[in-house]
Amino acid sequence: MDHTVLTTTDHSRERAGLRYVYPVLSRRAGGLSVGVNLNPNNACNWRCVYCQVEGLQRGAAPSIDVAQLQGELEAFLRLVLQGDYLQRHLPAGFQVLRDIAISGNGEPTTAREFAEVVGTIRRVREALGIGASVKTILITNGSQLQRAHVRQGIAEMGALQGEVWFKVDRVTPEGLWLVNRTRVSPERVERNLTICAELSRTWIQTCVFAWDGTPPPEAEITAYLDFLRRLRQRGVPILGVLLYTLARPSAQPEADHLAALSTEVLDGIAQRIRGLGFEVQVSP
Ligand code: SF4
16 A cells, blocks of 8 residues: 555556555545445446546456455555544545545446445445445446346445436437447436436436537537426436536547536536526536
């Protein structure tokens, strides 16, 4: 384990020298986020054009050694909670454990052991007496909710008062292909999101950005707002929308074409979402 201070721009999965567990200084949360990476093979079933994973490949998570994961998580959290890890590695003002986030170099719910991993996190939290102020978060593209074991894992998230951050960037077939390089249908996205929100507290996470200097087309934004309006009308219990733009460069071939949106444009989109009655948290 190295002894340097973490920065918000350094999200290297290797910082703690572990296979599944990595520390991140989270600007958003104002402290330490302990990441759980189920995709050490850099494999995802999608290929979002803004994805920051270097060497991203199409595929699923490898088989997970859950006992090793549990050992790494427990040992690392002990350093954080009982040792001086926070003082040695985090700058002043950030020396607090904020969350445990299943979020790695690919889609975590493609792991066959996904539900088992969530159960493991619950047991480690209980063993170490970690209270509700430290969240458990799952960051997912939501594409695997049709699988029973994934629904079971999401239900486990619900049982431990976790939060799912469910990616919805575009909701037209063309937009889903352009931005996320997936052929999943918008209807499937809506169905999966509904299942997810009924099992666990769920935020929609949306990334918007400029492509060759142009913000998302109005037709795409309108389709997205219509999608949200429908969720509202159907009473799907969404906590709100986490709206963000590119914070770090894409590692994909499209990288040179993509840029962050101005705060003004981002705020404009946020206002339109709020107009539908959703809470919106904007990360510039
Ligand atoms: S779903 Fe996540 S990991 Fe997969 S390509 Fe998109 S941003 Fe990358």
